[in-house]
Amino acid sequence: MTDENSDLLDVIIIGTGFAGVYGLHRIREAGFRVIAVEAGDDVGGCWYWNRYPGLRCDVDSLEYSYAFSEELQNEWRWSERYAPQSEIQSYIAFAADKLDLRKDIQFNTRISAATYNNDAGNWSLETEAGETLRARYVVMATGCLSVPNKPDIPGLDDFGGQLVHSVQWPKEKLDLSGKNVAVIGTGSTGVQMIPLLAKEAKHLTVVQRTPAFCVPARNQQWSDERIEFWRQNFRELRETARNSRAGVLHEYGLLPAAAIRPEDQIADLERRWIKGGPNVLYGFNDLLMNHDTNELVSDFLRGKIADAVDDPEIAKKLMPYEYPVGTKRVCVDTGYYETYNRDNVSLVDLRSEKLQQIEKDGIRTEEGFYPVDVLIMATGYDAMTGALLAIDIRTSEGKSLRTEWGKGPQTYLGLGIAGFPNMFVVTGPGSPSVFSNMVLSVEHDMDWIANCLDHLRGKDFPSFEADPNAQEAWMDHVDEVARGTLLNRAASWYRGANIEGKPQKFMPYVGGVNTYQKKCRDIADNGYEGFLIGGVSEATSAEQGAG
Numbered sequence: 208m209t210d211e212n213s214d215l216l217d218v219i220i221i222g223t224g225f226a227g228v229y230g231l232h233r234i235r236e237a238g239f240r241v242i243a244v245e246a247g248d249d250v251g252g253c254w255y256w257n258r259y260p261g262l263r264c265d266v267d268s269l270e271y272s273y274a275f276s277e278e279l280q281n282e283w284r285w286s287e288r289y290a291p292q293s294e295i296q297s298y299i300a301f302a303a304d305k306l307d308l309r310k311d312i313q314f315n316t317r318i319s320a321a322t323y324n325n326d327a328g329n330w331s332l333e334t335e336a337g338e339t340l341r342a343r344y345v346v347m348a349t350g351c352l353s354v355p356n357k358p359d360i361p362g363l364d365d366f367g368g369q370l371v372h373s374v375q376w377p378k379e380k381l382d383l384s385g386k387n388v389a390v391i392g393t394g395s396t397g398v399q400m401i402p403l404l405a406k407e408a409k410h411l412t413v414v415q416r417t418p419a420f421c422v423p424a425r426n427q428q429w430s431d432e433r434i435e436f437w438r439q440n441f442r443e444l445r446e447t448a449r450n451s452r453a454g455v456l457h458e459y460g461l462l463p464a465a466a467i468r469p470e471d472q473i474a475d476l477e478r479r480w481i482k483g484g485p486n487v488l489y490g491f492n493d494l495l496m497n498h499d500t501n502e503l504v505s506d507f508l509r510g511k512i513a514d515a516v517d518d519p520e521i522a523k524k525l526m527p528y529e530y531p532v533g534t535k536r537v538c539v540d541t542g543y544y545e546t547y548n549r550d551n552v553s554l555v556d557l558r559s560e561k562l563q564q565i566e567k568d569g570i571r572t573e574e575g576f577y578p579v580d581v582l583i584m585a586t587g588y589d590a591m592t593g594a595l596l597a598i599d600i601r602t603s604e605g606k607s608l609r610t611e612w613g614k615g616p617q618t619y620l621g622l623g624i625a626g627f628p629n630m631f632v633v634t635g636p637g638s639p640s641v642f643s644n645m646v647l648s649v650e651h652d653m654d655w656i657a658n659c660l661d662h663l664r665g666k667d668f669p670s671f672e673a674d675p676n677a678q679e680a681w682m683d684h685v686d687e688v689a690r691g692t693l694l695n696r697a698a699s700w701y702r703g704a705n706i707e708g709k710p711q712k713f714m715p716y717v718g719g720v721n722t723y724q725k726k727c728r729d730i731a732d733n734g735y736e737g738f739l740i741g742g743v744s745e746a747t748s749a750e751q752g753a754g
């Protein structure tokens with residue numbers, strides 16, 4: 208290594224959520240000079256930044272945790288089925304300490320720009336503080352849900368009370384007692400926090416644009432027997448999850464609804480409803496393919512809203528009719544609907560009551576004025592592409608990711624992007640990502656990346672990038688699979704529809720975790736088919752790759 212390259216690392220990982228923490232361990236163990244950079248002052252990613260009341264994961268904690276180490280699995284004891292944020296955050300910190308990762312993490316470092324030098328074959332990363340970091344490869348472990356969506360609501364700037372976005376919840380306790388509180392947004396975040404806010408606030412006003420479908424969590428403490436069962440059967444259970452559609456050990460129904468007698472359909476839905484969690488969505492194998500099946504389950508869930516909410520008018524406002532169930536993320540709730548039976552809670556349904564503006568001390572709609580001291584924006588994220596595009600990613604040959612993705616994201620397998628060599632994306636658009644158990648998917652992606660780096664080791668100035676033709680074919684396939692479902696029928700964040708001006712394109716790959724992981728394995732086994740390896744400039748790579 209020459210002097211001018213003495214600062215050149217093999218790999219820089221951006222982000223230390225579940226992905227970055229595992230990636231740093233995995234790539235370091237493979238013998239590379241690697242560091243991770245992190246904008247926050249601790250590991251955890253979305254579990255570090257988000258800390259609003261009621262925040263939990265909606266995947267069983269025994270599954271939403273690392274599978275690569277039996278030691279980690281055995282030394283950590285999850286307390287509940289759906290772990291709260293603080294416990295997940297502590298778990299990620301525990302893993303980072305156990306693996307001795309902190310010495311290789313640069314905290315409080317936000318990357319603002321990344322430029323690939325096509326001649327030298329390496330990346331320069333600029334930090335917000337003005338530092339430059341260089342590496343041959345960069346791994347974007349920036350997360351799918353990290354950049355807040357801050358919609359431009361008329362009058363928001365005039366609001367004189369306390370304004371809080373759920374993603375930027377204050378570290379110190381937010382005292383809501385005796386206050387008029389309003390929440391805008393009824394996705395998972397709103398649904399999780401609303402029951403708790405209602406207990407604390409003097410009055411809670413919920414502003415709903417589109418109602419969510421919700422299923423009861425029926426959260427519970429894990430018994431010693433359950434924990435022991437997992438410890439004994441850890442490898443088999445993890446393997447079964449990897450070979451499943453969603454990477455989660457749901458009880459997957461194997462038949463379409465039409466193949467089941469009507470009374471058995473309902474009995475099965477009831478049984479799954481009692482079991483709790485998203486189980487009720489997995490009874491029929493055609494929920495997202497068949498309109499009638501979808502209506503059956505949607506009706507069942509709407510009936511449960513009618514059962515839970517005393518006032519039939521409010522119940523009706525809480526019922527989703529405008530999209531098929533499962534095409535927007537289904538929320539896992541604890542006491543959400545019952546909250547609307549409280550005297551101190553009002554529902555503002557924007558479908559029947561247009562919002563006029565936010566004023567200094569409240570919200571004005573066509574129907575009236577709602578006084579507000581604390582306004583909480585539970586308006587979600589610029590999902591899947593937000594964090595990648597927040598960094599000005601370019602090449603010295605003049606390509607810019609923001610321009611390339613002007614009509615929506617393009618990737619090969621969600622892992623690589625044509626025109627941007629030596630950059631890997633973890634759970635990128637075009638991979639199962641948010642349609643899977645994220646921890647399982649980040650482990651898969653990091654293993655794939657580490658194996659690929661190993662394959663490239665020792666090659667002179669290797670440039671590794673997706674072949675544009677392979678990328679196009681993969682994106683066509685991602686589109687085609689989504690088009691065969693009902694998923695394009697909702698204005699969801701899966702399609703970028705929640706962000707004004709964002710190109711609308713269904714982003715996750717919904718062909719199944721099992722199918723996807725096999726595809727990635729086959730591609731690696733076939734000499735990284737569809738990627739171009741070799742040469743320092745894009746043109747040379749393309750020639751060699753085509754040859």
Ligand code: NA7
Pocket residue numbers: 352358359360391392393394395396397414415416417536585586587588700705
């Ligand atoms: P979501 O699921 O995107 O929910 C955001 C909510 O905010 C949703 O109800 C939106 O209504 C509402 N929203 C967004 N913009 C506005 C405006 N301008 N006016 C009124 N209401 C608005 O985000 P979450 O944080 O709840 O959950 C995201 C994921 O995190 C979740 O799915 C889990 O995977 C974890 P809309 O439905 O767009 O009409």
